[in-house]
Amino acid sequence: MSTVFVSTWLDAGKPCVQRAWQSYQSGSDLLTACEEGLIAVEQDPAYQAIGLGGLPNADGDQELDAGLMDGTTLKVGAVCAVRGVLPVISLARKVMDETPHVLIAGDQARRFAEQHGFEIRNLHSENSLKKFNDWRLLRREAEVAHLTHDTVTIVGREEPGHVVAACSTSGLAWKLPGRVGDSPIVGAGYYADDEAGAAGATGLGEDIWRHMLSYRAVENMRSGMNAMESCQEAVRRMIRREPRTAEHISVVFGVSNKGDWGAAASKDGFTAWVCIDGLIESHQIPGEKL
Ligand code: ASP
Numbered sequence: 001m002s003t004v005f006v007s008t009w010l011d012a013g014k015p016c017v018q019r020a021w022q023s024y025q026s027g028s029d030l031l032t033a034c035e036e037g038l039i040a041v042e043q044d045p046a047y048q049a050i051g052l053g054g055l056p057n058a059d060g061d062q063e064l065d066a067g068l069m070d071g072t073t074l075k076v077g078a079v080c081a082v083r084g085v086l087p088v089i090s091l092a093r094k095v096m097d098e099t100p101h102v103l104i105a106g107d108q109a110r111r112f113a114e115q116h117g118f119e120i121r122n123l124h125s126e127n128s129l130k131k132f133n134d135w136r137l138l139r140r141e142a143e144v145a146h147l148t149h150d151t152v153t154i155v156g157r158e159e160p161g162h163v164v165a166a167c168s169t170s171g172l173a174w175k176l177p178g179r180v181g182d183s184p185i186v187g188a189g190y191y192a193d194d195e196a197g198a199a200g201a202t203g204l205g206e207d208i209w210r211h212m213l214s215y216r217a218v219e220n221m222r223s224g225m226n227a228m229e230s231c232q233e234a235v236r237r238m239i240r241r242e243p244r245t246a247e248h249i250s251v252v253f254g255v256s257n258k259g260d261w262g263a264a265a266s267k268d269g270f271t272a273w274v275c276i277d278g279l280i281e282s283h284q285i286p287g288e289k290l
Helices: 011-024 030-042 088-098 106-117 126-138 142-146 205-210 213-222 225-242 244-249
Strands: 004-008 064-070 077-085 103-105 149-158 162-172 191-192 197-203 252-256 263-265 270-276 281-287
Touching: 004 011, 004 030, 004 197, 004 263, 011 030, 011 077, 011 149, 011 205, 011 270, 030 064, 030 149, 030 162, 030 244, 030 263, 030 270, 064 191, 077 088, 077 106, 103 106, 103 149, 103 191, 126 244, 126 281, 149 197, 162 191, 162 197, 162 252, 191 213, 197 205, 197 213, 197 225, 197 270, 205 213, 205 252, 213 252, 225 244, 263 270, 263 281
Parallel strands: 077 103
Antiparallel strands: 004 149, 004 270, 064 077, 064 162, 149 162, 191 197, 197 252, 252 263, 270 281
Protein backbone atom coordinates (compact mmCIF):
# COMPACT_ATOMS: atom_id res chain seq x y z
CA MET A 1 0.00 0.00 0.00
CA SER A 2 1.55 3.22 -1.06
CA THR A 3 1.65 6.86 -1.99
CA VAL A 4 2.11 7.18 -5.74
CA PHE A 5 2.81 10.09 -8.09
CA VAL A 6 3.08 9.69 -11.87
CA SER A 7 4.10 12.48 -14.25
CA THR A 8 4.92 13.13 -17.89
CA TRP A 9 7.89 13.27 -20.24
CA LEU A 10 11.56 12.56 -19.95
CA ASP A 11 12.79 16.02 -18.89
CA ALA A 12 10.03 17.53 -16.80
CA GLY A 13 8.47 14.46 -15.16
CA LYS A 14 11.31 13.83 -12.73
CA PRO A 15 11.50 17.30 -11.13
CA CYS A 16 7.71 17.30 -11.02
CA VAL A 17 7.34 14.06 -9.02
CA GLN A 18 10.41 14.89 -6.91
CA ARG A 19 8.94 18.19 -5.81
CA ALA A 20 5.50 16.64 -5.29
CA TRP A 21 6.98 13.96 -3.03
CA GLN A 22 9.04 16.50 -1.05
CA SER A 23 6.01 18.69 -0.59
CA TYR A 24 3.91 15.69 0.51
CA GLN A 25 6.62 14.61 2.94
CA SER A 26 6.68 18.04 4.50
CA GLY A 27 2.96 17.90 5.20
CA SER A 28 1.13 19.13 2.11
CA ASP A 29 -2.12 17.45 1.18
CA LEU A 30 -2.05 15.32 -1.99
CA LEU A 31 -3.53 17.96 -4.31
CA THR A 32 -1.20 20.68 -3.03
CA ALA A 33 1.76 18.33 -3.49
CA CYS A 34 0.81 17.86 -7.15
CA GLU A 35 0.31 21.61 -7.55
CA GLU A 36 3.78 22.19 -6.05
CA GLY A 37 5.28 19.69 -8.47
CA LEU A 38 3.85 21.62 -11.40
CA ILE A 39 4.87 25.00 -9.95
CA ALA A 40 8.50 23.82 -9.79
CA VAL A 41 8.47 23.07 -13.52
CA GLU A 42 6.46 26.17 -14.47
CA GLN A 43 8.96 28.43 -12.72
CA ASP A 44 12.02 26.88 -14.32
CA PRO A 45 12.69 28.36 -17.78
CA ALA A 46 14.76 25.29 -18.66
CA TYR A 47 11.49 23.48 -19.40
CA GLN A 48 9.81 24.83 -22.49
CA ALA A 49 6.62 22.84 -21.88
CA ILE A 50 4.86 25.07 -19.41
CA GLY A 51 4.97 28.38 -17.55
CA LEU A 52 8.09 30.51 -17.84
CA GLY A 53 9.81 29.88 -21.18
CA GLY A 54 6.88 27.89 -22.60
CA LEU A 55 6.62 27.96 -26.39
CA PRO A 56 4.15 30.61 -27.60
CA ASN A 57 1.26 30.76 -30.08
CA ALA A 58 1.53 32.10 -33.63
CA ASP A 59 1.45 35.70 -32.32
CA GLY A 60 4.38 35.02 -29.99
CA ASP A 61 2.23 34.98 -26.82
CA GLN A 62 2.17 32.14 -24.32
CA GLU A 63 -1.46 31.19 -23.84
CA LEU A 64 -1.57 28.82 -20.90
CA ASP A 65 -4.06 26.13 -19.94
CA ALA A 66 -4.25 24.38 -16.57
CA GLY A 67 -6.66 22.32 -14.52
CA LEU A 68 -6.91 20.07 -11.49
CA MET A 69 -9.41 17.73 -9.86
CA ASP A 70 -9.90 16.32 -6.38
CA GLY A 71 -11.16 12.74 -6.38
CA THR A 72 -12.92 13.01 -3.01
CA THR A 73 -15.04 16.10 -3.61
CA LEU A 74 -15.00 15.89 -7.45
CA LYS A 75 -14.21 19.60 -7.38
CA VAL A 76 -12.43 20.97 -10.43
CA GLY A 77 -10.66 24.25 -11.16
CA ALA A 78 -9.34 25.24 -14.56
CA VAL A 79 -8.22 28.19 -16.67
CA CYS A 80 -7.58 28.38 -20.39
CA ALA A 81 -5.95 30.69 -22.93
CA VAL A 82 -4.61 32.90 -20.14
CA ARG A 83 -1.58 35.09 -20.81
CA GLY A 84 1.19 36.22 -18.49
CA VAL A 85 0.23 34.44 -15.26
CA LEU A 86 2.68 32.46 -13.16
CA PRO A 87 2.06 29.91 -11.70
CA VAL A 88 -1.02 29.16 -13.75
CA ILE A 89 -1.78 25.87 -11.97
CA SER A 90 -2.30 27.92 -8.80
CA LEU A 91 -4.75 30.13 -10.67
CA ALA A 92 -6.70 26.97 -11.54
CA ARG A 93 -6.55 26.08 -7.84
CA LYS A 94 -8.06 29.48 -6.97
CA VAL A 95 -10.93 28.74 -9.36
CA MET A 96 -11.47 25.47 -7.52
CA ASP A 97 -11.17 26.89 -4.02
CA GLU A 98 -12.73 30.32 -4.34
CA THR A 99 -15.44 30.13 -6.98
CA PRO A 100 -18.38 27.82 -7.69
CA HIS A 101 -17.10 27.47 -11.28
CA VAL A 102 -15.07 24.92 -13.22
CA LEU A 103 -13.33 26.98 -15.93
CA ILE A 104 -12.44 30.65 -16.46
CA ALA A 105 -11.06 31.75 -19.82
CA GLY A 106 -8.69 34.23 -21.42
CA ASP A 107 -8.43 37.88 -20.40
CA GLN A 108 -11.04 37.41 -17.70
CA ALA A 109 -8.91 34.67 -16.16
CA ARG A 110 -6.03 37.15 -16.13
CA ARG A 111 -8.26 39.73 -14.44
CA PHE A 112 -9.20 37.08 -11.87
CA ALA A 113 -5.47 36.45 -11.36
CA GLU A 114 -4.76 40.14 -10.82
CA GLN A 115 -7.59 40.34 -8.30
CA HIS A 116 -5.98 37.45 -6.40
CA GLY A 117 -2.49 38.94 -6.31
CA PHE A 118 -0.80 36.77 -8.94
CA GLU A 119 2.38 37.82 -10.61
CA ILE A 120 1.58 39.07 -14.13
CA ARG A 121 4.68 38.95 -16.25
CA ASN A 122 6.27 38.33 -19.59
CA LEU A 123 6.79 34.57 -19.81
CA HIS A 124 9.42 34.52 -22.54
CA SER A 125 12.87 33.13 -21.90
CA GLU A 126 15.85 33.54 -24.23
CA ASN A 127 15.13 30.04 -25.53
CA SER A 128 11.41 30.59 -26.20
CA LEU A 129 12.08 33.90 -27.99
CA LYS A 130 14.78 32.32 -30.13
CA LYS A 131 12.57 29.34 -30.99
CA PHE A 132 9.71 31.66 -31.89
CA ASN A 133 11.93 33.78 -34.13
CA ASP A 134 13.34 30.65 -35.80
CA TRP A 135 9.82 29.39 -36.38
CA ARG A 136 8.74 32.72 -37.86
CA LEU A 137 11.57 32.49 -40.35
CA LEU A 138 10.99 28.85 -41.26
CA ARG A 139 7.23 28.98 -40.83
CA ARG A 140 4.99 26.09 -41.89
CA GLU A 141 7.87 23.69 -42.34
CA ALA A 142 9.44 21.19 -39.98
CA GLU A 143 8.01 22.27 -36.66
CA VAL A 144 4.44 22.69 -37.82
CA ALA A 145 4.57 19.30 -39.48
CA HIS A 146 5.90 17.74 -36.29
CA LEU A 147 3.55 19.58 -33.98
CA THR A 148 5.85 20.75 -31.22
CA HIS A 149 4.23 20.44 -27.83
CA ASP A 150 4.66 19.40 -24.23
CA THR A 151 2.52 19.35 -21.16
CA VAL A 152 3.19 18.37 -17.61
CA THR A 153 0.42 16.33 -16.05
CA ILE A 154 0.61 14.60 -12.68
CA VAL A 155 -1.65 12.17 -10.86
CA GLY A 156 -1.36 11.30 -7.18
CA ARG A 157 -2.74 8.61 -4.90
CA GLU A 158 -2.54 8.09 -1.12
CA GLU A 159 -4.00 5.76 1.49
CA PRO A 160 -6.70 4.66 1.82
CA GLY A 161 -7.55 5.36 -1.82
CA HIS A 162 -7.67 9.12 -2.36
CA VAL A 163 -6.66 10.29 -5.85
CA VAL A 164 -6.05 13.64 -7.61
CA ALA A 165 -4.97 14.85 -11.04
CA ALA A 166 -3.44 18.14 -12.25
CA CYS A 167 -2.14 19.50 -15.51
CA SER A 168 -0.36 22.61 -16.82
CA THR A 169 0.65 23.50 -20.37
CA SER A 170 1.48 26.16 -22.91
CA GLY A 171 -0.24 23.84 -25.41
CA LEU A 172 0.82 23.28 -28.98
CA ALA A 173 3.62 25.59 -30.00
CA TRP A 174 2.70 28.12 -32.70
CA LYS A 175 -0.99 27.37 -32.23
CA LEU A 176 -3.74 29.54 -33.62
CA PRO A 177 -4.31 32.26 -31.00
CA GLY A 178 -7.27 31.28 -28.84
CA ARG A 179 -6.87 27.55 -29.52
CA VAL A 180 -7.50 25.47 -26.38
CA GLY A 181 -6.51 21.81 -26.16
CA ASP A 182 -7.43 18.97 -23.83
CA SER A 183 -5.31 20.08 -20.88
CA PRO A 184 -7.77 22.36 -19.02
CA ILE A 185 -10.78 20.23 -19.94
CA VAL A 186 -11.94 17.88 -17.23
CA GLY A 187 -12.34 14.34 -18.58
CA ALA A 188 -10.03 15.07 -21.50
CA GLY A 189 -6.73 16.22 -19.95
CA TYR A 190 -7.35 14.85 -16.42
CA TYR A 191 -9.95 13.17 -14.25
CA ALA A 192 -10.04 11.87 -10.68
CA ASP A 193 -12.61 9.98 -8.65
CA ASP A 194 -11.76 8.19 -5.39
CA GLU A 195 -14.29 5.50 -6.31
CA ALA A 196 -12.04 4.40 -9.23
CA GLY A 197 -8.74 6.25 -9.79
CA ALA A 198 -7.12 9.22 -11.50
CA ALA A 199 -5.84 9.72 -15.03
CA GLY A 200 -4.09 12.41 -17.03
CA ALA A 201 -3.12 12.94 -20.63
CA THR A 202 -0.57 14.56 -22.88
CA GLY A 203 -0.09 14.67 -26.64
CA LEU A 204 -2.28 15.97 -29.42
CA GLY A 205 -5.04 17.77 -27.57
CA GLU A 206 -7.62 17.56 -30.32
CA ASP A 207 -7.39 13.74 -30.39
CA ILE A 208 -7.26 13.38 -26.61
CA TRP A 209 -10.28 15.63 -26.17
CA ARG A 210 -12.46 14.05 -28.84
CA HIS A 211 -11.73 10.62 -27.38
CA MET A 212 -11.97 11.78 -23.73
CA LEU A 213 -8.95 9.69 -22.80
CA SER A 214 -8.71 10.58 -19.12
CA TYR A 215 -12.37 9.97 -18.40
CA ARG A 216 -12.30 6.71 -20.33
CA ALA A 217 -9.28 5.45 -18.43
CA VAL A 218 -10.94 6.22 -15.09
CA GLU A 219 -14.20 4.62 -16.19
CA ASN A 220 -12.24 1.51 -17.19
CA MET A 221 -10.80 1.40 -13.66
CA ARG A 222 -14.32 1.73 -12.30
CA SER A 223 -15.36 -1.30 -14.32
CA GLY A 224 -12.63 -3.38 -12.64
CA MET A 225 -9.61 -3.13 -14.93
CA ASN A 226 -6.25 -2.32 -13.39
CA ALA A 227 -4.64 1.03 -14.28
CA MET A 228 -2.43 -0.39 -17.06
CA GLU A 229 -5.30 -2.20 -18.79
CA SER A 230 -7.48 0.88 -18.38
CA CYS A 231 -5.04 3.16 -20.17
CA GLN A 232 -4.28 0.60 -22.88
CA GLU A 233 -7.96 0.03 -23.61
CA ALA A 234 -8.62 3.79 -23.89
CA VAL A 235 -5.75 4.31 -26.35
CA ARG A 236 -6.53 1.18 -28.38
CA ARG A 237 -10.15 2.18 -28.69
CA MET A 238 -9.08 5.59 -30.01
CA ILE A 239 -6.73 4.02 -32.57
CA ARG A 240 -9.27 1.39 -33.62
CA ARG A 241 -11.96 4.01 -34.14
CA GLU A 242 -9.64 6.46 -35.86
CA PRO A 243 -6.39 4.87 -37.08
CA ARG A 244 -4.78 8.19 -38.01
CA THR A 245 -4.54 9.03 -34.28
CA ALA A 246 -1.54 6.67 -34.19
CA GLU A 247 0.39 9.02 -36.49
CA HIS A 248 0.97 11.43 -33.63
CA ILE A 249 1.73 10.66 -30.00
CA SER A 250 -1.10 10.89 -27.51
CA VAL A 251 -0.80 9.41 -24.05
CA VAL A 252 -3.01 8.58 -21.11
CA PHE A 253 -1.66 7.42 -17.77
CA GLY A 254 -3.13 6.93 -14.35
CA VAL A 255 -3.24 5.39 -10.93
CA SER A 256 -6.08 3.35 -9.49
CA ASN A 257 -7.47 3.98 -6.04
CA LYS A 258 -5.71 0.74 -5.00
CA GLY A 259 -2.32 2.17 -5.98
CA ASP A 260 -1.34 0.39 -9.22
CA TRP A 261 -0.30 2.69 -12.05
CA GLY A 262 -0.40 2.41 -15.85
CA ALA A 263 0.26 4.33 -19.06
CA ALA A 264 -0.40 3.85 -22.76
CA ALA A 265 0.62 5.80 -25.85
CA SER A 266 -0.54 5.90 -29.46
CA LYS A 267 3.08 5.62 -30.60
CA ASP A 268 6.58 5.10 -29.19
CA GLY A 269 8.40 7.93 -27.47
CA PHE A 270 6.75 8.56 -24.10
CA THR A 271 8.53 8.40 -20.76
CA ALA A 272 6.55 8.30 -17.52
CA TRP A 273 8.14 9.15 -14.17
CA VAL A 274 6.74 7.19 -11.27
CA CYS A 275 7.33 7.87 -7.57
CA ILE A 276 6.22 5.14 -5.17
CA ASP A 277 6.79 6.02 -1.51
CA GLY A 278 9.70 8.23 -2.55
CA LEU A 279 11.36 5.76 -4.93
CA ILE A 280 11.52 7.48 -8.32
CA GLU A 281 11.91 5.58 -11.61
CA SER A 282 11.36 6.31 -15.28
CA HIS A 283 9.50 3.95 -17.60
CA GLN A 284 9.50 3.92 -21.40
CA ILE A 285 6.00 3.33 -22.70
CA PRO A 286 5.82 1.57 -26.07
CA GLY A 287 3.15 2.59 -28.60
CA GLU A 288 0.02 0.43 -28.56
CA LYS A 289 -0.42 -2.10 -31.33
CA LEU A 290 -3.93 -3.23 -32.25
N1 ASP B 1 -2.16 18.18 -24.93
C1 ASP B 1 -1.54 19.48 -25.09
C2 ASP B 1 -2.34 20.31 -26.04
O1 ASP B 1 -2.78 19.78 -27.04
C3 ASP B 1 -0.14 19.39 -25.58
C4 ASP B 1 0.71 18.35 -24.91
O2 ASP B 1 0.25 17.52 -24.17
O3 ASP B 1 1.92 18.36 -25.09
O4 ASP B 1 -2.49 21.48 -25.80
